[in-house]
Amino acid sequence: MSEEIIQCRGVKKWFGDFQALKGIDLDVTKGEVVVIIGPSGSGKSTFIRCINRLEVHQEGQIVVDGIELTNDVRNIEAIRKDVGMVFQSFNLFPHLTVMDNIALAPVWVKKKPKQEAIAFGRSLLERVGIPEQAEKYPGQLSGGQQQRVAIARALAMEPKIMLFDEPTSALDPEMVKEVLDAMKELAKSGMTMLVVTHEMGFAREVADRVLFFDFGEIVEAGTPEHFFTNPQHDRTKLFLSQIL
């Protein structure tokens, strides 16, 4: 049996009196690509944000790479170094160049020598296909390029897990493909990925497992084949009929 890198047990989370997560149980094995879909407000973003503790879950347990997410400062630091995240709205640092965006965290957080961090950053930019943009500012790039920089920034920390929070939702249609290509390449390289997305084509092609979230619960889970051709649950069917 393969190694489980993320384990969640009964994860619950409230915003005021609104319950966003109603007890999520999930295990992700190393190298697995899990795609999470669901209507907006279903708690899917909240869930993956709990995994690197951008949101604090209130009940249940989350263990990432053998480290449990608790109030322990050391654990939070360790997990943030292991888990990379890509946001819907890129969240690049607008006052820094692309290369500084990428090299900042390795230098300051991982304490890597600067030259090394820059060299590695250059290789990452090549990997996502924009080596020539290193000295530009984020505001000078297109949305697709910015999102690829964001992927490179997350990879610069050499994470074991990558979280994607609707990475293509804020993009113009013609730029979606370049970002998805970068993600596919990443998936092929054996990275463990949790992807919240509305790109069903990506889910079908790349995912090892698809989860359907609704009202803070995992309604249905399965392989993409099973999921798209033979959904079991009424809510899943309804959702798929609306978006496909």
Place this chain on the structure above:
Amino acid sequence: MDEMTSVAAVPESPPEPPPHGPVLWLKNNLFSGALNTALTLFLTPVLLLSIRGVLGWAVDPLRKWPAVTTNARLLSVQAYPEAHFIRVWIAVGIVATLSGLSAAAWGLGGRMTVRRIAKGMKVAGAILLGVALITPGLFTDFGSFRLWLIVLGAGLLGGGLAWTAALGMRAKDVRIPTMSVIGLLLLALIGFLWIVQLPVSNVLVDGERIITYEPLANSTKLPWTMIIVILAAAYLIGTMIRSAVPNLQRILSMLWFLSFPFTLMIVMRAPDIEWDKVVAIDLPIFLLVGVVGSVAFYWMGNPSTGEAGRIVAALWVVGIVLWMWQSWRVDVPAALDFTVVLLFKAAVFLGALFATAAPSFGGPRAARLRYLGMWWSALFLLVVAFRLGEARSILELGGASFVGGLALTFTLAIAGIGLSFPLGILLALGRSSTMPIIRTISTGYIELVRSVPLITWLFVGSNLLPLFLPAEVELDQVVRAIAAIALFSAAYLAENVRGGLQSIPKGQYEAADAVGMSTVQKISLITMPQALRAVIPALVGQVIALFKDTSLVAIIGLFDLLYIARSVIPGQSANLGSIMVTTVTAAVVYWVFTFSFSRASMRLEKRLGLGER
């Protein structure tokens, strides 16, 4: 496809110039409609008469303008001894050098169109002619002056008109480097310095007052000429070394930062440093604290040290604070100089601040060594500042401070801003923190300070602060005023900075969190640089407000520009009753500086708006 080509084939008619001309302009801007016509007809005579009234007041022989010209030195530096005047010129020279170099380093100026220059000439000429024609009193002293005005005004107006006429439509395309225009103006200024004659009032033995017109003294025009030459030379040198020195902008920023304390404390104040104390006290403390700190920070900055470093840093902070209180209350042993303990505590406190940030800025050997470099330079600056502050001045001066007048106004403003900045940033962070107690305390401070007027805080500084300090510490009145201004201004700056912090999208914090940055790193690398950039206009506005607010120190009896203008000069026997003239002069001086600051900030704002994002 075919249609489009056929459309494009039709020849385009040349664009017609939009309707323009003076008559149309008058119709659109002054006589568009009954109400506007009535307003124009009413306002024109009122305006002309008021301007005539003001000008007539100014040139009236009853006005005692010599009170200003004779006392120009008093207004600018109060009673600074004449023997040491070279110090003032060195200070001005430093500022001129840095200004010239900076103008070159930042590539200020660019090019101006001939049309704009000519327009400037025409407007200036028209204003001069207008002043010459409107001013009443044809046969007073003003007579010869009026002739000069007419000649100069007509020359400028005619020159401007001729230039545009010669170039025609090309006037808006031909460009001239701005710096050459400024250079010409400076040349004109030098010429003006050498030919102008100013009224001087002489009191004769029997008490009669006689006004004579004299050229500027050599001790005025020579230094100013040199300053202008230095300014130009610095600019030229700057343009030459600009490409050779890659970090020129950063170096200049640093020099600007250091220039204020340097000119104020060393050049102007001329401290009488007791070198035996430097050897016996400063050096040992510097070395001891420096070495202990270096060892500690080298260890703390090592990534493998982990939390132990942070715990030591926390203990360090708590320890020094406790110790500061304890010995504030307990008398210092007589064997020890009071200053020894004070300096030692300040150094250890600085070390505590460095200790808390050490884990965040540590890392591999190179990073830690760089951090140690910062530590040694900060410690060095602290010790130097302490010794300079403690030393007495060579200059034998009465009064609250070694410098007064306009120089004091600038000292208060620059020192106030410099000190309130760090405090304001800390308060802004405190108020936007998620920790409720810290937020409550910061909010309380900000709101209390902002709800009470500055003059009460100045009274707190001058009357209350001495009560709160141990009897051994004697603070200069100026230092107390600076403290009050800085503490006051910090609350306002904090609100501006907080506005900047609020404008930063939540995603920036999350992105910084997601790559594992600590709170200190998040603030200093990500949020604060962006927040400060976002509120530059508000910050400049705050600086201008603070500059104006410094005039309040006149109320607590400091000899700033306003105080001298209002009470010292009118008190001189030769200048009795000149208070109106001197007050107006002070107002004009304040106005010139404030207006140019605000114009500069508007230009800066425009430039920032065009920049990133």
Place this chain on the structure above:
Amino acid sequence: MTTTIQRPKRPPVWRDITVLKWTAQIVFLFLVVGLFWVLGTEAVDNLRAQNIPLSTDFLSRPVGITLGEGFNTTPGSGIEAIAVGIVNMLRVTISGIIAATILGIIVGVSRLSSNWLVNKVATGYIEIIRNIPLLVQIVFWLVVVQTFEELTVEDRGEGLFYASPKGFAFAWFRPTETRWQWVAFVAIGLAVAWFVYRWRIKIQESGAHDAHAFAWSGGVLLAFAVVGLFAHPLMGVFGWIFGAIAWVFGNVPLFVFQLLLAGLALYIGWRVISTRLDELRTPAGLGKLSDDDWYRLIMAGVLGLAGAIFFLVSDGVVGNIMGRTPLFGARVGLEPLFSSFADRFSFSGGWPFDFSPALVAGDRFVNFDLAAGKVMTPAFFALWTGVTLYTAAFIGEAVRAGIMAVPRGQTEAGLAVGLKRGQLLRMIVLPQAFRIILPPIGNQYLNLAKNTSLGIAVAYSELVQVGQTIFNQTGQTIPVFIIWMLWFSFVSLSLSAVVNAWNRRLKLVER
């Protein structure tokens, strides 16, 4: 296939983020409190060394100072002097706010005028006034008055207006004793006018014709003002009402009020807690409160309880509030307040205002004579002119920015649906502009109130100047500073409360 996870271990204390956060805050609080403690003890020691023990005696004792102007220029005690200072400060503040608002709106609108001359004059005004320190301007206006020609014996007599280095004298409608009755009458008229306005608006909304709501309510108000000149003795009823209220505060046993106030404190605390809890209640109970929530709940509870205990224990303070026991020798509190209200109303008739000319006797103005008009001192004139012109420049900028901030599309949309220019301005542009303008203008009012403290530079007897005179006499700096802070904080808080309340109303309208 799921593997079990062992139960979580609590992290060690020094790594628990919650523990760390709270420890840091408590340490910080401890440092701040400690700092104040050190400063306080040092001050007490220093004062003892200077032989000026801290005391508030000067408030109830004669302080022997003479003030430049005010309702009582030779106050009998410190607290009376301070009251004069506060009233003088309010005189400048209120009249300054009114004048600065009017002038500021004119300037702001002129800045947007299409008339080049008007526009430039307004711009020139703003650029000159804004860039000169207010203090310099105040000094300038004082100097201007001082250059006027002295009065001579020829000026003796009555007139409409005089100017001299001692200030200005002008004819004025001097209020008589019955003015408060008339004011009360007009206040009632204002309320009635408001209802009339609402009623006409309703008619306009139901029918198609214009109901002239403004004209109607204005007419009603005018009618009340005119009728009130004769009918004001009717308001004598208020004398009875206020008298009865004063009797209640003066004679009902004190412990009743203590209980009431304590109950009020507890109620407010409980209200805050319960509304907060209602907002936070989750299906899983109350275990999900954040640190911040806990802090607020506990603070509300503690403050409410402390307030209640305070009122129950300290009957002296409650006695002060009710006016039973004098505060620093002065009769203040609710009972004297309402009896003074009661004294202002009677059933007697007569004009509420008398027209009085300015009087010059010898070479000076006659002031505080029942038959004389008003006299404006040079200090008042300088301070008032200074703050008014200065604030008006900033208000003008706020007005201009507010009108400019209304998007062009709004005007175009209004024109497109066929509104006339006047309607467009009244119904579309001004309401939106007002919402943007209000907060900065509120801020400017606050600045004006604070800037009145510059009156000290021209020896105008406002609170700061009076305070400075007092501590120069008595050496009691700390109590005077506390009084300053309390007063200015009070002014700031009440002004911002008014602005906030208004702002909230406007925001509600928006939804």
